[in-house]
Structure formats: structure tokens, C-alpha cells
Amino acid sequence: MSNQYIKQVVKKNYEYGFVTAIDTDTFAPGLSEEVVKEISKRKNEPEFMLEWRLRAYRHWITLKTPTWAHVNYPEIDYQNIIYYSAPKMKKDGPKDLSEVDPKLLETYKKLGIPLHEHAKLAGVAVDAVFDSVSVATTFKEKLAEAGVIFCSFSEAVQKHPDLIEKYLGTIVSYRDNFFAALNAAVFSDGSFVYIPKGVRCPMELSTYFRINAANTGQFERTLIVAEEGSYVSYLEGCTAPMRDENQLHAAVVELIAMDNAQIKYSTVQNWYPGDAQGRGGIYNFVTKRGACRGVNSKISWTQIETGSAITWKYPSVILQGDNSIGEFYSVALTNNMQQADTGTKMIHIGKNTRSTIISKGISAGKGQNTYRGLVRVLPTANNARNYTQCDSLLLGNKCGAHTFPYIEVKNPTAKVEHEACTSRIGEEQLFYCRQRGLREEDAVSMIVNGFCKQVFKELPMEFAVEAQKLLEVSLEGSVG
């Protein structure tokens, strides 16, 4: 692309690349049964947790890294990663915000995440995860009044072991894949949400993940259970410091929706993407899956993926209950040397199940963007419907967009539609906007935002604005 603005665009620095100097309790690099046991001990876990972790570890060592994704990176040395790092705390952990290390509060303030409950985003409860552990969860009391449980995973293991034992690994088994097994063995924290029968969660819940320590992997797990007739909207955000080495993030998210329950899960992923030469950045290898267990249940994934050196992620829905609905709305942006292989799986089991997939890939610089999706309709899924639309937008001529849709239909009454289109951000479109008096950068962001509109409108209001800004920043200086 010849125009000047786009040439300059990606030189803007990653805003969240700072490091917090803080005392930590950190393991030596390396992974073994001993490390797994030590993590479990450190977290004072009940026996069933340790057993489960060890089973996962023993399974993991039999596995090989998957290579089917359309991404390239040097082999990861798993013995060279630190599996546990936590800010040092007083013995029992902070009871409330006044006991949280001020340096941590300062970090989250700099990131724009309110840990003080009177802060701007007062309608959002936040669980803040710093490296391997959760450092604070806000609005717990207010949520408890409604019967909602929202706490760190570690706390849930202590206070609600029955729920954890009942649901952990039921949607994403440790046998699911390489990274899911690794996560199960070494995960150190995350968020747990439980919405009781008939409750509409009174506020947005969110988890903010921050990688700080060097050379450390982040492995967290999120488990959300929505009982019959309940509703919850949950958001997650992520950032990390700028470093020249790659860092691994391998998370697992499990969602369970019972009869008539709804879960809306939104992600704004902004891990450090690496520099223009492709040095550094996060490897984001994540397994996310939800099960619509009950009739008329609904799970909706919305993701804005702008960060990470490599993204490998397929938030999926198992449509088990009759009339259940699965949705996947995604904007994935790859700039500079970033690579993304992302999409979804919709597994139709119940009758009259419906799924919608809207995927928008934006490639700039030398970015490689792949949509990979599976729509599977089992013989039981009478009248199942799927609509898939995946569009790619190319900025410049050194980037790539790829689409791999897999469709397997085993029921003759099913209807599956797929639309795909790839377009280049037109010189013509830009010129048209500029001829009408719009500045070039305004024109680019207008065109890109227009392209993503279908997805942005699915995000909660505050985050839609945030996502738009994020996209602008991520594109700045991007295309050569």
C-alpha cells in the first residue's frame, strides 16, 4: 500500500510493556512430578486435586506438541520455563484491598483496571490475576448477597471443593490436548464463577490477567457454572511486559450452562505481541469450551484478539440441550510478525440447536491470520442450523489470510451456511474518504471499525469503546 499513513502506522509502542518490581516466590525452571506436587502443596489443595494434576502430568509426558496449526515457532523447551511465580504476601493472603501490596494496586491502576470498588467501572467486579495467583477480587460481598460465587480458583478449591470436584475437567478433559494436559498439571490460579438457579448476575464479572515475571509461564483456569435459568456476562483482559524472550500462556476455560441458562463470555486479549522483527511476545495457546447442557441454554463467545506473538485458540460450544444456542464472534488482528490460528467448533447434538459464527480477521504488516472452524452436526441433531461468515481484511501486501472451514453433517434435516470473503483495504475506499475531507488515519480506523462492527456490537458497552481504541493503537504504524 502506497499511502504514507499506513506505512507509519505500526510504530506505536505497546502501552502495557512495563515491569513491576516486586518480591516474588518463584520456582526454579523445569517441570517434574515434584514441581506438580509442590504447586499443589503451595496451594494447600485437597487430595483429589493433587491426584488429578498428577494424572494430567503423566498423560502430558506421553504427548507431542501439536503441529497442525498454521503457525511457525521454534520448539519450546518446557524444562526452561518457570511454572510458579507469585508476589510475596502475608501469611493468609490479603483479606481486603488495604492488605494488598500497593505496588500491585499501582500496576493495575496503570493498566486502567479498577480494583477500588468506587472506581469508574463501578458496575464491573474484577478478579485480578498477577502471574500465577489472584491478588484481589472486588465486589465479593455484593455478589454474595445475590448468591453468586466469584472468587479466585484457589479460594474456590478451599471453600467450595465439592463444586470444583464436580465440574473441573468435565468440559475440557486433561486428555483433550497437549496444552490442556499441561495446564491441568501446573495451573496455579484463575477465576471461578457459580450462578445459582434463577439468578441474573447483578453486575459484569471480569478477570484481568497480567504476566509480570520473566521466563514464567502463565497457566490459569476459569470455570463458570450457570445453573438453571441464570444469566452471567463475563469479561477477561490480558497484558504483559515487553521482553525479548517468548513467554508461554496456556489457559483453559470451561463453561457450563444448564436449562434456560445463558453465559456471555467476552475477551479482549492484548498480550505483548513482540516487536516489529518478531522478537519476544506471548505464545497464547488456549483451550476454551462451553457446554450447553440444558434445554434452551445459550453460550456466546466474543473475542477481540490483538496481542500475542502466536494465538492458538478455538472457543467452542457443545450444543447438547435441545434448542440450545452457540455463538462465536471474533475479531483477530495480526500485525508485524504476529500469527493467529483461531476459530471455533460448534458441535450440534440436541434437536433444533442453532449456532452462529462471525469471524473477522485483519492482517497487517507481515501478519498471518488463519480462521479454522468446525461445524459438526450429529445424527441426533434434527433441524440443527448453522450460519458461518468469515471475512478477512488485508492491509498491505506482505500479510496473509487463510480460511479452513470444516463441516461435518450427519443429519439430513440440518442447514449449514458458510460465507467467506477476503478484501484488501482499498486505496479506493481511502481516497473516497479523504476526498470527503477525512484525515487518512480517521479514514483507516473508520474502514476497519466498519469491518468489525458485527462483532463490536456484541461486546458490553464500555468494552466496545475500549476494543475500538485498542484496534486503532494496534494498527498504528502497521502496514508497509
Added chain:
Amino acid sequence: MLDIQNLQASIQDEKQKTKEILRGINLQVRPGEVHAIMGPNGSGKSTLANVLAGKEDYQITNGNILFNKHDLLSLEPEQRAAEGLFLAFQYPVEIPGVNNMYFLRSALNSIRKHHQLPPLDAMDFLTLVKSKMKEVGMDEKFLSRSVNEGFSGGEKKRNEVLQMLMLEPKLAILDETDSGLDIDALQMVAKGVNSLRSKERSFIVVTHYQRLLDYIVPDVVHVMVKGQIIKSGGKELALELEKKGYGWLEDQESV
């Protein structure tokens, strides 16, 4: 208003071969005048329109353009627009997901900002745009659609005229705005142009057909052949062309 001196421009084709398109254009447009530019396909009419608007595909190899005392060639396209130059495109592009009203309001306010005027608020804008839409015979539903997306050829042209009416340029260039229009749409375009005609405002109307000039009566008609204006005259020149075809002038040229 506009003073073009010996303008020469070329373009590189796919084989990186330079092709000269404008070969020494001279043209003066005074405030209040309507100039028609006619000529056969490939004579460079659209190129001239695009070069005036600042399209980057062309190399200007020679010449000067003064526009309201500004050196036009040194201005970015958006600066030209802000200074009052408007191009009604021959093929208006579609911009999916960008709301037509939002686009128009952003454009208008961006130009107002350039002139240190406060932005028009949503209510005032809406009142204004609705009255202009009536003039060009556009349904209000087009406000909530995406820019030109799924518009028919005629609807796109109406949208161009609507933008022109809203932005009130000093110099409007209409690049074959009449092509592909039925007689009703043609009259609407003409009505739009005529309603804007004033002592301060000028128009350059690029067209193949004399038909449009029945409705927009030009002060001067130019005939462009092979990148040069080979004949200029009054409105009767257009009628003569209609009768004799361009061949008549091309033959003269070669003599």
C-alpha cells in the same frame, strides 16, 4: 477559481511501463462558471478529475494548478476537500459497516473544523440532511445503511449529489455522474447542481453525452482528445459534437 497550466500526468501500468495520459492541459475556470468537458473514451477526462482531487496513482510530470490561490498539487486530498474541492465519483465505492449518516457527518465536521467552525450537532445535522435528501429524492432509510453498500447505480449517484449538497464545495467536479442514469435520476442530478449554482461556485462537468447539458447549461464546453483540450466553445459546441461525433474533431486535429 481554478487555473491549470500545461498539466502533464502519467501512470505506470502493470508492466511498470509509463503511459502518458494528460499531455499539456490548460484550463481556467472562473467563479460562477460551469465548464463541461467532453471527449471520447480514454481521452483522459476522468484522469483529469482524479488528478485534481489528488489521487496518488498518477505522476505529475509537468505543470501547475492554482486553486483559490493555493498550489493545489502540494495539498493532500483531504486538504483539497477542506478547501472546497469536491469530486462526485464515477464509481462511488462501498464501505461496509460504516453508517452513511455517520460518514457524512464526520466529513462535514472535519471540513468545518478546518474552517474553525464548531461541529454541527446531531439534531442540526439531521434536520439539514433530511431536507437535502428530499431534494435529491432519497428515502431517509439510506441514512442508516452503510456507505453505498448494496445501493443501485442510481442510488449511488444520488448519494454523491447528496454529499455535494451537504458539503457545499466551491468547485464541484462531476465525473460522468450522468452515466447509467435514467431520465428521472438525470433530472435530479441536474436539479441538485442547479440549486447550488451561484456567483461564487464553479462546476466542471465531465460527460459523454450532450443530454445532461440540456439540464445543466454550461458556460464553456471543452473537447478533450488524447490528453489535450483541442477545442473550446459555448454550449452550441456540445450540440455540434452530438451531430458530428468526435471523429470530426479528431480528423481536424490530425490535419
